Amino acid sequence: MESVLFVCSGNTCRSVMAEALLRKRLQEGGPAGPAADLAARVASAGLHASEGAPATEPTRQVLRERGVELADQRARRLRPEMVAQADWIVAMTADLRDEIRRRHPEKADRIVTLLEVAGSAGPGGSPDVPDPYGLPLEHYRQTADLLEAALPGLISFLERGRKERVRMQVAVGSDHAGYPLKEAVVGLLKEMGLSYRDFGTTSEASVDYPDFGRAVAEAVARGEYERGIVICGTGIGMSIVANKVPGVRAALCHEPYSARMSRLHNDANVLAMGGRIVGPALAREVARAFLETDFEGGRHQRRLEKIAALEREREGGNRP
Numbered sequence: 001m002e003s004v005l006f007v008c009s010g011n012t013c014r015s016v017m018a019e020a021l022l023r024k025r026l027q028e029g030g031p032a033g034p035a036a037d038l039a040a041r042v043a044s045a046g047l048h049a050s051e052g053a054p055a056t057e058p059t060r061q062v063l064r065e066r067g068v069e070l071a072d073q074r075a076r077r078l079r080p081e082m083v084a085q086a087d088w089i090v091a092m093t094a095d096l097r098d099e100i101r102r103r104h105p106e107k108a109d110r111i112v113t114l115l116e117v118a119g120s121a122g123p124g125g126s127p128d129v130p131d132p133y134g135l136p137l138e139h140y141r142q143t144a145d146l147l148e149a150a151l152p153g154l155i156s157f158l159e160r161g162r163k164e165r166v167r168m169q170v171a172v173g174s175d176h177a178g179y180p181l182k183e184a185v186v187g188l189l190k191e192m193g194l195s196y197r198d199f200g201t202t203s204e205a206s207v208d209y210p211d212f213g214r215a216v217a218e219a220v221a222r223g224e225y226e227r228g229i230v231i232c233g234t235g236i237g238m239s240i241v242a243n244k245v246p247g248v249r250a251a252l253c254h255e256p257y258s259a260r261m262s263r264l265h266n267d268a269n270v271l272a273m274g275g276r277i278v279g280p281a282l283a284r285e286v287a288r289a290f291l292e293t294d295f296e297g298g299r300h301q302r303r304l305e306k307i308a309a310l311e312r313e314r315e316g317g318n319r320p
């Protein structure tokens with residue numbers, strides 16, 4: 001069962017309430033079954049938390065009113081290993097979600113807001129759970145009400161299962177040399193019933209592959225698409241471009257075994273192919289292997305973390 005990490009700003013109000021209320025609800029669901037399993041996998045943190053700060057008194061009081069006595073709850077600042085370990089990072093606001101995605105582009109598709117996955121909305125239709133910090137107790141109660149109302153939607157989102165829930169969104173792009181093969185790949189996506197966006201090009205008139213490879217890679221890195229497929233003459237130029245974008249792990253593959261391994265071991269999120277290397281039948285096999293294989297995790301996760309750390313160091317301007 002998938003784990004969830006609630007994130008707010010200080011980890012003294014909203015995410016603490018969300019964690020406690022979700023645990024309570026799951027425990028009430030009974031000791032056996034998936035709900036009980038999930039109860040052990042609910043945590044919280046704050047993007048700007050002051051490490052070790054206790055939950056605010058109104059938070060404790062509002063939880064007490066709902067039958068939850070907080071033990072020695074202490075704020076934790078969101079750390080990369082927490083993000084790596086959680087299946088879902090559930091932010092309280094869209095701004096928080098976007099900032100966490102910016103810091104962890106490798107996990108962008110797993111960073112969401114509570115209200116978007118729960119299918120509910122805040123006051124006035126807002127996508128955010130408002131911050132009650134420093135406000136009268138009544139605001140804390142309203143926040144807790146909003147959280148409690150959103151929890152059933154979150155639980156069913158978590159229980160629905162990844163394959164069922166996500167109709168994979170695929171971004172595709174090519175230059176002129178990859179255009180005919182892109183058309184074959186788009187045909188496969190349609191057959192597979194996957195939603196996609198074609199970033200172009202739209203003909204065999206000569207264009208520059210970096211323009212199209214970059215557009216696809218950046219869209220994947222922003223989390224707008226779960227996977228990307230980029231095609232030029234050899235696939236080499238496209239793979240070079242895509243791998244320049246932090247958060248993208250592009251794999252140049254011309255047979256299904258590599259495509260499968262790129263998912264199992266490398267969690268590749270972009271596939272590059274050469275339209276002058278492979279024909280449509282083989283390209284479809286390669287693309288299918290890439291799209292149908294899940295990341296294995298385990299020891300490979302540790303290696304991806306090292307790649308992400310390298311990207312962060314370079315973003316910070318450090319040179320070897």
Ligand SMILES: O=P(O)(O)OC[C@H]1O[C@@H](O)[C@H](O)[C@@H]1O
Binds near residue numbers: 178233235236
């Ligand atoms: O069609 P021309 O411009 O000759 O060659 C472009 C291709 O050559 C390589 O750089 C890329 O693979 C690109 O698709």
